[in-house]
Amino acid sequence: MKKIRWFISLIAIAALILSACGNNNDQKEKQTQDQEKNALQEIKDKGEITVGIMGTYAPYNFMNENKEYDGFDVDIAKELAKRLGVKANFVAQEFSGLIPGLQKGKFDILVSQVTITDERKKQIDFTEPYITNKVKVIVREDNNDIKSVNDFKGKTIGVGLGTNDEAYLRNELLPKVGDFKINTYDDVITTLKDLDAGRIDATINNVYALKPVIEENGYKIKAVGDPIKEDQAGVAVKKGNKELVDALNKALKEMKEDGTYKEIYVKWFDEEPTEE
Numbered sequence: 001m002k003k004i005r006w007f008i009s010l011i012a013i014a015a016l017i018l019s020a021c022g023n024n025n026d027q028k029e030k031q032t033q034d035q036e037k038n039a040l041q042e043i044k045d046k047g048e049i050t051v052g053i054m055g056t057y058a059p060y061n062f063m064n065e066n067k068e069y070d071g072f073d074v075d076i077a078k079e080l081a082k083r084l085g086v087k088a089n090f091v092a093q094e095f096s097g098l099i100p101g102l103q104k105g106k107f108d109i110l111v112s113q114v115t116i117t118d119e120r121k122k123q124i125d126f127t128e129p130y131i132t133n134k135v136k137v138i139v140r141e142d143n144n145d146i147k148s149v150n151d152f153k154g155k156t157i158g159v160g161l162g163t164n165d166e167a168y169l170r171n172e173l174l175p176k177v178g179d180f181k182i183n184t185y186d187d188v189i190t191t192l193k194d195l196d197a198g199r200i201d202a203t204i205n206n207v208y209a210l211k212p213v214i215e216e217n218g219y220k221i222k223a224v225g226d227p228i229k230e231d232q233a234g235v236a237v238k239k240g241n242k243e244l245v246d247a248l249n250k251a252l253k254e255m256k257e258d259g260t261y262k263e264i265y266v267k268w269f270d271e272e273p274t275e276e
Contacts, residue, residue: 039241040084043108048089051077052107055092056187058212059268060113063092072268076130077111079260080235083251094186096162099124102238109248110236115164125241126234127248130261132274133206134227135165140195141220146202148225153178155201158191160184164231165204192219204228208269 043049053061053073064070069090081088093101098110102124113133116126139146146155152173159166161184169182183200185191188209194200196219207223214221235252237245255261265273 039108039238040244040247043084043086043244047086049077049081049084049086050089050091050106050108051081052093052098052101052110053077053090053112054095054098054187055090056189057113057209059208061090061111062212072131072264073111073113075264075267076255076261077109077235079255079264080109080111080248080251083254084247095160096186099162099236102236105238108237109244113233114236115231116234117164117167119167120236123239125237125239125245127237127245127252129232129234130252131233131265133208133231133233135168135204135206135229135231136223136227137202137204137225138192138195138210138221138223139202140198141222143201146224149173149177149204149228152180152202154180156181156183156199158183158185158194158200158203160188160191160205161186168229169204189213189217192221193217195219195221206231 053069055061055063055069057071057073059071061069061071061073069092074088074090077088077090091107093106095112098107098112098114099120101107102110110124113131114120114126116129120126137146137149145151157169157180159169159182166182166184174180183194185194188205191200191203191205192210192213195203196217207227210221210223213219235248237248252261255264262273265271
């Protein structure tokens with residue numbers, strides 16, 4: 001009889017423990033859901049949205065002569081903030097640190113040409129694309145040996161560290177083209193400086209990013225061949241913040257419908273958007 005009572009008591013204790021664990025898990029899940037739900041409200045409450053950018057990637061985001069952040073991404077972010085009823089606070093970070101910083105809460109969003117990829121979707125969430133960029137091969141003006149990525153074998157190719165272009169070189173081109181060396185850089189200016197000096201043979205980048213750097217520094221470089229790929233960039237948000245993503249998508253849609261997006265695009269690229 002004592003054994004039976006002992007066994008019943010043991011079952012009761014186990015049930016209490018399981019119940020407590022279940023309640024704790026439910027509470028943790030609810031806290032997580034509340035945090036995700038309140039991300040947009042927290043931004044509105046503080047009246048500011050912290051925007052992560054490279055800050056060295058003209059004409060997208062850069063420091064102008066007045067020591068203020070400027071560029072296409074910056075104008076897009078300011079307009080998004082305005083439509084959310086808050087101000088944009090820009091924080092610069094090397095590209096390789098932007099996504100980790102977003103995940104740790106250093107930024108509320110990233111508006112810095114973060115290309116939408118399936119791999120990144122596992123780590124962070126994106127809005128709908130706000131720009132499509134054409135990526136081309138870039139070489140020195142006196143280089144007639146490289147006309148496409150098929151000529152990369154045995155060459156040294158520079159690329160931005162942690163970028164979609166780096167992943168493209170390593171994961172797609174290397175297996176197809178054959179061995180070539182990859183040098184990584186923290187910014188476009190240094191990449192093009194090394195290209196101009198002959199320390200690398202080529203790089204890949206989107207054509208909009210080249211013009212201001214070439215004009216300012218007088219680099220003797222050129223784009224060759226057809227675009228090797230097209231990348232779509234979106235506003236990046238910490239995983240799970242659906243309300244914030246929805247609000248940003250709504251603002252982007254309104255910007256495109258009322259002509260604001262077109263004005264910003266023409267301002268920086270001297271042509272009208274096609275697909276956006």
